[in-house]
Amino acid sequence: MITIENVSQSYDAEVVVDRVSASIGPGLTSIIGPNGAGKSTLLGLIARLQPLQSGRVTVGGLDVTTTASKQLARTLAILRQENQVSLRLRVRELVTFGRFPHTGGHPTAHDRELVEAALERLDLASLADRYLDQLSGGQRQRAFIAMVLAQDTDYVLLDEPLNNLDMKHSVAMMQLMRTLVDEDGKTVVVVMHDINFASSYSDSLLALKRGALVAHGGPEEIMDTEVLESVYDMRIPIHEVDGKRLGLYFGSPQAARQA
Amino acid sequence: MPELLDHTPSGVSSRLSPEARFARWAGGLGAATALAIAVFLSWNLLGSLSFALTLRGTRLGAIVLCAVAISVSTLAFQTVTANRILTPSIMGMDALYSLLQTVMVFSLGATAWITTPEPARFVVELALMVGFSLLLYRWMFTSKPGALHLMLLVGIVLATLFRGVTALLGKLLEPSEYTQLQDLSFASFNRVDPTLLAVAALIIAVAVFLLWRLRHSLDVMALGRDTAVSLGVDHRRVTTAVLALSAVLVGTSTALVGPITFFGLLVVSLAYQLVPGAGHGRLVIISALLGTLVLVAGQFVVEQLAGNSTTLSVVVEFAGGIVFILLLLKGALK
Numbered sequence: 001m002i003t004i005e006n007v008s009q010s011y012d013a014e015v016v017v018d019r020v021s022a023s024i025g026p027g028l029t030s031i032i033g034p035n036g037a038g039k040s041t042l043l044g045l046i047a048r049l050q051p052l053q054s055g056r057v058t059v060g061g062l063d064v065t066t067t068a069s070k071q072l073a074r075t076l077a078i079l080r081q082e083n084q085v086s087l088r089l090r091v092r093e094l095v096t097f098g099r100f101p102h103t104g105g106h107p108t109a110h111d112r113e114l115v116e117a118a119l120e121r122l123d124l125a126s127l128a129d130r131y132l133d134q135l136s137g138g139q140r141q142r143a144f145i146a147m148v149l150a151q152d153t154d155y156v157l158l159d160e161p162l163n164n165l166d167m168k169h170s171v172a173m174m175q176l177m178r179t180l181v182d183e184d185g186k187t188v189v190v191v192m193h194d195i196n197f198a199s200s201y202s203d204s205l206l207a208l209k210r211g212a213l214v215a216h217g218g219p220e221e222i223m224d225t226e227v228l229e230s231v232y233d234m235r236i237p238i239h240e241v242d243g244k245r246l247g248l249y250f251g252s253p254q255a256a257r258q259a
Numbered sequence: 260m261p262e263l264l265d266h267t268p269s270g271v272s273s274r275l276s277p278e279a280r281f282a283r284w285a286g287g288l289g290a291a292t293a294l295a296i297a298v299f300l301s302w303n304l305l306g307s308l309s310f311a312l313t314l315r316g317t318r319l320g321a322i323v324l325c326a327v328a329i330s331v332s333t334l335a336f337q338t339v340t341a342n343r344i345l346t347p348s349i350m351g352m353d354a355l356y357s358l359l360q361t362v363m364v365f366s367l368g369a370t371a372w373i374t375t376p377e378p379a380r381f382v383v384e385l386a387l388m389v390g391f392s393l394l395l396y397r398w399m400f401t402s403k404p405g406a407l408h409l410m411l412l413v414g415i416v417l418a419t420l421f422r423g424v425t426a427l428l429g430k431l432l433e434p435s436e437y438t439q440l441q442d443l444s445f446a447s448f449n450r451v452d453p454t455l456l457a458v459a460a461l462i463i464a465v466a467v468f469l470l471w472r473l474r475h476s477l478d479v480m481a482l483g484r485d486t487a488v489s490l491g492v493d494h495r496r497v498t499t500a501v502l503a504l505s506a507v508l509v510g511t512s513t514a515l516v517g518p519i520t521f522f523g524l525l526v527v528s529l530a531y532q533l534v535p536g537a538g539h540g541r542l543v544i545i546s547a548l549l550g551t552l553v554l555v556a557g558q559f560v561v562e563q564l565a566g567n568s569t570t571l572s573v574v575v576e577f578a579g580g581i582v583f584i585l586l587l588l589k590g591a592l593k
């Protein structure tokens with residue numbers, strides 16, 4: 001369980017996270033909201049990448065402000081929205097860094113097995129010896145996710161994991177997240193833009209707008225034209241297809257103009 | 260020696276694995292350094308053997324210590340400051356050391372300061388150096404990383420300021436005190452005090468050992484601040500430790516042989532070219548060997564072949580300065 005109590009964050013005078021309180025997990029939770037809503041900032045605060053200006057966050061009972069960073073690294077892993085590395089690294093070396101919190105830089109045979117498993121899970125086995133700068137955008141994205149998985153933590157936070165991924169790999173990624181939740185019992189939090197992807201796979205959704213939490217509930221509650229309008233300021237008709245509620249936000253040009 | 264043309268840093272498939280590459284370069288540089296040291300010590304020895312060897316041995320000791328101190332501190336400094344252009348010297352650390360020394364002479368009087376036992380004086384100077392460096396630089400590098408060009412500007416302004424104040428205080432000193440100060444702060448490879456050398460060796464050994472122990476954390480720091488924090492590395496603590504150790508290493512090396520601004524940049528840039536993708540453990544070894552080789556061979560050429568017609572620092576600064584400009588241009592063109 002991740003608890004967020006009255007968390008606010010501002011840059012200069014601009015409030016980018018505005019008194020957010022929520023309990024997240026267990027299961028798969030998606031954070032949705034327009035660009036600049038504060039999704040990445042909130043995720044970074046949960047993962048203690050920025051110090052909290054006000055409020056309190058606990059992850060699995062550990063207060064992120066007071067718990068030793070090393071212990072948190074064995075509890076929680078995060079993928080940032082942007083990832084570049086100035087070092088020249090091979091994929092396998094990058095993924096091995098995920099074991100650092102457990103090994104301090106001396107991986108054992110067991111750690112190497114976990115690294116291979118993470119590579120396998122992200123369909124990277126054949127690319128493991130490539131340098132990162134020799135990968136396509138989507139392959140690189142998967143390499144960073146493999147590093148996060150190799151960290152093998154109970155809590156996994158991913159900021160736009162579907163970035164750069166094709167449809168097949170996007171679906172595989174969401175299925176992988178379900179596996180992490182259903183079989184490994186992990187709590188997974190993802191930031192996503194595609195509401196249909198988010199609602200199809202998530203147990204709950206959390207919507208941010210201008211830093212404030214505007215909606216939090218199951219897919220059936222959030223996939224509602226009124227609720228989505230309050231988040232995105234656009235009308236999104238909801239259609240039920242094969243028992244799934246889908247938002248048709250990419251309708252005809254006329255529909256877009258009416259909105 | 261491995262062939263110079265062998266490295267293909269951005270080639271699709273370098274033929275050598277990083278391990279094999281490291282082994283080749285470490286072996287080659289190790290052998291070349293050993294050879295350079297042997298030649299340096301034995302070339303054209305005249306007169307009393309033991310006297311000449313002691314003299315050269317002391318000089319060699321200073322060169323090796325300075326090479327290792329500057330190479331290793333620059334490597335670690337660049338990692339925690341997340342760039343390949345700034346170095347402790349460029350940020351004005353050696354100028355700060357000279358300033359502190361001048362301030363001590365100015366406030367205590369040259370005689371009082373110089374008659375203080377060497378090790379005690381040295382420890383006081385280094386303590387001040389670490390304190391002031393942390394005060395000045397820590398905020399710059401532990402908060403969100405700022406723009407590189409701003410940092411560079413700040414460094415150049417600081418270094419100029421330190422040199423200016425040092426020069427001003429020097430002018431205010433009595434001429435006799437000023438001469439004594441000059442002896443203190445512009446020691447060159449040719450006049451090294453053996454006591455100072457022993458103290459410096461101890462300090463540098465301890466500082467390099469501490470940096471060596473941080474090598475795995477430094478590898479993680481090279482992945483960027485966010486990833487490092489997320490992997491449980493205390494970014495602030497490691498940055499502070501590296502800044503403090505760099506201050507110690509730069510201070511010690513400056514006390515031994517005076518400031519050399521671009522040497523660290525030269526060596527570390529080369530090391531990254533030779534073993535791309537190596538971790539800090541390997542980089543520390545390669546840059547220390549490379550630094551020693553460059554300084555020992557350079558000093559030999561200046562002393563024996565060029566007949567002392569130029570000084571080593573001029574040559575090293577010239578080469579290092581060119582590398583600095585190339586790196587800046589490369590960064591700007593990206």
Ligand SMILES: Nc1ncnc2c1ncn2[C@@H]1O[C@H](COP(=O)(O)OP(=O)(O)OP(=O)(O)O)[C@@H](O)[C@H]1O
Nearest residue numbers: 011012016033034035036037038039040041042081
């Ligand atoms: N370092 C910073 N300094 C100043 N403002 C910032 C900083 N980082 C983010 N912001 C601002 O905070 C707000 C929230 O940013 P954040 O990255 O959390 O948005 P987001 O919801 O993740 O958006 P996106 O969907 O585009 O990724 C934005 O308005 C952004 O301009």
Ligand SMILES: [Mg+2]
Nearest residue numbers: 039040041081
């Ligand atoms: Mg974002």
